Amino acid sequence: MKVTIKDIAREAGVSVATVSNVLNGKGRVSAETAERIQRIIAEKNFVPSTLARGLKNKNTQLISVIVPYLKRGNFEENPFFWQLISGVEMGTKDHKFNVMLTRVEQDNDLSFVQMHNVDGLIVVGIDADSELYRSILALKIPTVFMDSYIDQPGLYQVHNDDLLGGYLGTKHLISQGHTKIVLVVGKLADRGVDFQRLLGYKKALAEAGLAYDARLVLENGGSMLGGYHAAQKLISLPEKVTAAFVLSDIGAMGLIKGLYEMGKEVPADLSVVGYDDIFYSEYTIPSLTTIRQDIFKKGKMAADLLLAQINGEPVTEKNILLPVELKVRASTAKIL
Amino acid sequence: MKVTIKDIAREAGVSVATVSNVLNGKGRVSAETAERIQRIIAEKNFVPSTLARGLKNKNTQLISVIVPYLKRGNFEENPFFWQLISGVEMGTKDHKFNVMLTRVEQDNDLSFVQMHNVDGLIVVGIDADSELYRSILALKIPTVFMDSYIDQPGLYQVHNDDLLGGYLGTKHLISQGHTKIVLVVGKLADRGVDFQRLLGYKKALAEAGLAYDARLVLENGGSMLGGYHAAQKLISLPEKVTAAFVLSDIGAMGLIKGLYEMGKEVPADLSVVGYDDIFYSEYTIPSLTTIRQDIFKKGKMAADLLLAQINGEPVTEKNILLPVELKVRASTAKIL
DNA sequence: CTGAAAGCGCTTACAG
């Protein structure tokens, strides 16, 4: 059966305490004893149980990523989440941490945290006055918030420069002669990622002397289907718009598809800028101009920050802001 | 701090054994005691630790999905895997199981299984004579193999009807007048998913009286980039081909993009059939004709099968074959 | 119907 620390101890003719010591690089164990034990461990392919260890230590080498139900499209639908989680997984793997996948639905059921004694949490895009947010804080375990813009000092947070992203995308469109620019957002609130980007959008508009027109902001366009539906709303707008800035690449893909079905071509009839730079964006037809954020790296940063927090290591900056950049491809063009 | 079974016992004025009994619906506990304990559990928001429980029981309510390194494109790149894992997660959630994400790389490191006492494994697309396969079997824990075609009775396996899929896609193309049909595969072997589909391809060809030409089979086209490169290979083929059957949707997307960049249009210049029916396939331009498999359901089936195995429940059929169907969209057309 | 006790596989003071 499974080999335990006892087996190793017996085989080596020492106590389990000694084996435990070499396992943890602790205690004063003579070099030769340690060596012998190491050899036997390798031989028997012994791996200490995190269960037993965790029961004593209160740590399990297990963390979770929480993605709130239905933001920016489904979890399965948006590669953004996968690249992110992939980054998290990469960032924890070397430190012998594993990540547990946990879909938190409307019930806000967080019992898995207690059940599995999860060591820490990475939470993506949560609203600071949601029930879920309060439940998470109540857990009082190491947590890193991503894309959440929570106005609460002391929290560990990772963001991209969303305001800049909103600004750059809009400015690019303006520089190509567009003046009527639709902004397709997921959900509008008075804070959060989309709000920051909206601020950037407004800033670019103002800078160019263009008036902000709230009717040009279309909601519920965060998912592919949402973007698809936004195409119809866009078409039926009273003013003639010549460009759209969609705050997610999958939303942009949906929008382009919707336009295509109505006989509108991108960028000939309408220029489109996306947001995220998921890997599909290079392969769509036309390829997508977008605001690039390094999603994978972002996940890795969050993991690093969380592990530092778990291990009680000091961090110089709890609030990390990652850069974004404009990636010009084929979905935008100068206005004729 | 964390509330334990002791706290509940003290509060209820009973022993921990009794609390444990009501927790597990075991033992003979008087209705009123049970009720009182239940109330206190709810009140104190007590969740039993799977750590402690697992230490005793040897079960952790934790399973893992293993996706071999780099097949059908990267894990992050191919929505196929996410939909699959999403299905698995759905299938386990109701049974209070969680899934641990584990990227197994070239080192074939499976130590997380022992470390976390994982209860079971779902393995996707593994080669029966790989080192990894042998290591997995050596673990001797409940396992379900997906898309693996392992010729070993007694194993739990889940597949789709890949031969039929290969047949249907090819036949569709033939029915539209195509006779020179390129087959873009991931990796060719003498067994496995792509091999089955190749068999279907050959069958359709034979049925139509068309000769099989090995030069029309292009390898390394399982990923998006692979499909993209396949476009060039396809163009430089000595014979004039009018259609391609790509054994993954993301490969097909890459191929279409590659063709597009060389000035070839789909389906006007070349008809393309994909495989999988990931959710993007409806949104690409043109939308993709493909062989649909219900990936989410497949993941769920695998989860069901695994849980049955873990719980020692009898299953009528260990080897599950799920259906596929042809989904005709806009990337294929009659030859002119 | 209920409780005392052993034990799961580790770690950690504390002796020696």
Add this chain to the structure above:
DNA sequence: CTGAAAGCGCTTACAG
């Protein structure tokens, strides 16, 4: 440098 013992939070025969 090394070991005996307690304890982490549960479950499970076994008594009563």
